[in-house]
Amino acid sequence: MTDTFEIRDLHVSVEDKPILKGVNLVVPKGQVHALMGPNGSGKSTLANTILGHPKYTVTRGDIRMKGESILEWDTDERARRGLFLAFQYPCEVPGVRVSNFLRMACNARAGRELDVMEFYEKLEEKMKKLDMDERWVKRYLNEGFSGGEKKRNEILQMLMLEPEFAVMDETDSGLDIDALKIVAHGVNELRGPNIGILIITHYERILRYIQPDAVHILVDGRIVKSGDADLATHLEQHGYDWITKEVVA
Amino acid sequence: MSTPVTELLRSHYKEGFHDDLPIVRAVPKGLKHEVVDYISDVKGEPDWMREFRHRSLDLFLKQGLPDWLPGLRDEIDYNEITYYVSPVEKPQRRWEDVPEEIRRTYDKLGIAKEEQKLLGGLGAQIDSEMAYHNIQESLAKRGVVFLSCDEGLKQYPDLFREYFSKAIPPEDNKFAALNSAFWSGGSFVYIPKGVKCDIPLSVYFRINAEQFGQFERTLIIVDEDAFCHYVEGCSAPIYTTNSLHAAVVEIFVKNRARCRYTTIQNWSTDVYNLVTKRAMLYERAVMEWVDGNLGSKRTVKYPSCYFLGEGGHGEVLSLASADRGMWQDAGAKMVFMAPNCTGRINSKSISGRTGRASYRGLVQVRPEATNCRVQVNCDALILDEQSRSDTYPVMEIKGDLATVEHEASVSNVSEEQLFYLMSRGIKKEDAVSMIVNGFIEPIVKELPMEFAVEINRLINLQMEGSVG
Numbered sequence: 001m002t003d004t005f006e007i008r009d010l011h012v013s014v015e016d017k018p019i020l021k022g023v024n025l026v027v028p029k030g031q032v033h034a035l036m037g038p039n040g041s042g043k044s045t046l047a048n049t050i051l052g053h054p055k056y057t058v059t060r061g062d063i064r065m066k067g068e069s070i071l072e073w074d075t076d077e078r079a080r081r082g083l084f085l086a087f088q089y090p091c092e093v094p095g096v097r098v099s100n101f102l103r104m105a106c107n108a109r110a111g112r113e114l115d116v117m118e119f120y121e122k123l124e125e126k127m128k129k130l131d132m133d134e135r136w137v138k139r140y141l142n143e144g145f146s147g148g149e150k151k152r153n154e155i156l157q158m159l160m161l162e163p164e165f166a167v168m169d170e171t172d173s174g175l176d177i178d179a180l181k182i183v184a185h186g187v188n189e190l191r192g193p194n195i196g197i198l199i200i201t202h203y204e205r206i207l208r209y210i211q212p213d214a215v216h217i218l219v220d221g222r223i224v225k226s227g228d229a230d231l232a233t234h235l236e237q238h239g240y241d242w243i244t245k246e247v248v249a
Numbered sequence: 250m251s252t253p254v255t256e257l258l259r260s261h262y263k264e265g266f267h268d269d270l271p272i273v274r275a276v277p278k279g280l281k282h283e284v285v286d287y288i289s290d291v292k293g294e295p296d297w298m299r300e301f302r303h304r305s306l307d308l309f310l311k312q313g314l315p316d317w318l319p320g321l322r323d324e325i326d327y328n329e330i331t332y333y334v335s336p337v338e339k340p341q342r343r344w345e346d347v348p349e350e351i352r353r354t355y356d357k358l359g360i361a362k363e364e365q366k367l368l369g370g371l372g373a374q375i376d377s378e379m380a381y382h383n384i385q386e387s388l389a390k391r392g393v394v395f396l397s398c399d400e401g402l403k404q405y406p407d408l409f410r411e412y413f414s415k416a417i418p419p420e421d422n423k424f425a426a427l428n429s430a431f432w433s434g435g436s437f438v439y440i441p442k443g444v445k446c447d448i449p450l451s452v453y454f455r456i457n458a459e460q461f462g463q464f465e466r467t468l469i470i471v472d473e474d475a476f477c478h479y480v481e482g483c484s485a486p487i488y489t490t491n492s493l494h495a496a497v498v499e500i501f502v503k504n505r506a507r508c509r510y511t512t513i514q515n516w517s518t519d520v521y522n523l524v525t526k527r528a529m530l531y532e533r534a535v536m537e538w539v540d541g542n543l544g545s546k547r548t549v550k551y552p553s554c555y556f557l558g559e560g561g562h563g564e565v566l567s568l569a570s571a572d573r574g575m576w577q578d579a580g581a582k583m584v585f586m587a588p589n590c591t592g593r594i595n596s597k598s599i600s601g602r603t604g605r606a607s608y609r610g611l612v613q614v615r616p617e618a619t620n621c622r623v624q625v626n627c628d629a630l631i632l633d634e635q636s637r638s639d640t641y642p643v644m645e646i647k648g649d650l651a652t653v654e655h656e657a658s659v660s661n662v663s664e665e666q667l668f669y670l671m672s673r674g675i676k677k678e679d680a681v682s683m684i685v686n687g688f689i690e691p692i693v694k695e696l697p698m699e700f701a702v703e704i705n706r707l708i709n710l711q712m713e714g715s716v717g
Binding site: 051053054055074075076078079080084085087090091093094095096100101104105108109140141157161 | 663664665666668669670671672673674675676677679680683684686687688689690691
């Protein structure tokens with residue numbers, strides 16, 4: 001049970017307003033879980049809390065990685081220990097080149113200065129997988145990127161950093177079908193026994209390309225239903241209404 | 250005696266050491282006409298220069314500070330300053346001939362002989378005089394003149410007199426008058442017609458003496474169709490008293506010529522840096538000021554372009570970083586006096602740890618300057634709530650068909666940017682450094698490689714411990 005990413009009875013507030021009200025979730029390594037839910041259910045709050053965004057306050061419960069609580073760790077330490085978040089809205093950092101940023105990040109993750117040649121060889125290989133040309137890394141980080149480019153850039157970072165547990169926050173939103181396929185290809189590439197992935201999404205669409213091992217439904221700050229991939233298909237056909245009703249009843 | 254604060258500053262400012270150098274010549278402190286005579290005697294100057302100096306001292310004593318300039322009124326005690334100190338006899342043309350103690354100072358600053366290989370010429374001024382001044386043989390053969398300003402007056406008296414003080418007369422402002430009275434050192438540069446001097450000429454200014462005033466004077470003439478890149482750097486020890494640096498730089502860019510002047514100012518926070526820099530642009534001339542201000546207690550400096558001939562182009566790239574104990578009052582001035590000229594001012598400032606940065610700019614389009622275009626961009630980055638940034642842009646547009654654009658922005662290091670970078674394992678301090686270096690990148694990428702590296706190093710030092 002130690003090689004898991006575990007959320008226990010998690011309560012989170014934003015400016016004293018409770019958003020998450022007791023979330024329980026276990027993602028073992030080697031699995032892909034999907035977290036679905038209507039707008040405002042607390043999906044992004046969960047994603048940001050996992051990486052320790054200062055705006056979100058954990059009022060109760062715990063988040064544990066490989067048996068250790070991560071709540072006392074700063075954001076950068078969580079990342080160095082193998083957590084990753086693919087942002088829903090990656091922010092722009094003007095004047096910082098993608099290549100420099102990635103090198104800093106990879107060095108931080110490795111805990112040492114990586115060989116420059118080795119780094120660039122790996123970068124080139126990952127970029128090919130995501131259908132990026134060499135000009136990509138000379139651009140400034142997310143500056144002037146289209147919505148789709150920003151999302152692909154998140155996946156590039158994920159492939160480079162090789163996290164142990166990754167959260168993908170609505171990576172599929174705003175992507176056209178071709179970009180979605182590229183992103184899914186990247187994720188499937190990374191998928192394997194050494195990583196656990198939590199895909200947060202509003203729509204079932206991405207799950208057609210990345211088969212989840214389990215699906216959880218978040219409503220009003222709680223996980224109200226868990227199941228296999230069929231649950232997502234059911235949601236797609238019937239919407240969130242039936243589940244909200246079921247919960248209320 | 251140094252206080253703990255002085256020690257702290259020293260740990261961040263590696264140039265803050267001072268050396269006990271033998272003094273070859275010095276004057277008693279204070280503003281005196283006898284000092285002017287002493288300087289003129291030592292330098293063996295012609296009478297017109299001696300008279301010019303005396304007249305300038307009178308002007309300084311009479312002149313007040315401009316109304317728009319805040320502070321400085323009671324801050325500097327001019328009678329506690331020493332106006333001439335020289336640890337060297339005369340400038341040497343061979344590095345081996347420079348006194349050993351001074352060579353050691355420059356070694357510590359990393360301005361070693363080796364660096365010359367990248368440069369067309371190198372000058373090294375310590376206190377009032379140049380210790381070393383030399384130019385590569387190949388450039389000298391093409392007629393390029395690169396001398397200390399004093400040598401320029403001796404060797405090219407007519408050319409010197411034709412241009413000296415014509416861009417910045419002592420009447421221009423109080424500190425120009427002060428410089429005109431006590432000037433010593435600096436460079437005299439002449440680039441003959443059509444000669445492209447594409448490797449930089451570089452000068453390093455070092456203050457070593459305490460409570461001292463350095464008044465170098467630089468005169469650059471880039472003749473028709475010629476090109477020149479001049480680069481200067483500077484530093485000073487950390488004392489508990491103040492020093493003064495009031496330079497005057499005059500540049501004449503003749504028809505179709507181009508000049509680029511790059512400054513990396515890194516004075517200690519004891520130094521008042523009050524500098525007048527002005528370029529005169531003739532027909533279709535191009536002038537580029539790259540002005541980096543990273544040190545000093547107070548900087549007052551607005552590199553200027555005066556467009557005398559039609560079709561000229563002027564640029565000022567201004568970069569200011571105001572750390573604890575600093576006030577960078579930097580900016581630019583563009584005066585259009587001829588038609589069809591264009592100008593661009595791009596200013597970026599950072600203030601942190603109670604530092605203060607101000608952009609002050611003047612764009613003046615005179616009635617005769619029709620169809621001119623000017624673009625002003627100033628961006629400020631404020632790192633914490635204790636720090637301050639101001640913008641004082643003045644536009645006086647009298648010429649027809651002028652296009653003037655002004656854009657300004659103020660930003661902070663945003664929580665979202667920090668979170669994003671930290672979520673990739675980057676430590677908070679490094680993340681702030683990254684954001685700041687990214688902010689100045691558009692200006693830094695204009696610099697020669699060695700200087701870009703130096704700027705990034707200095708900025709990173711200032712970022713150390715700047716976030717909680």
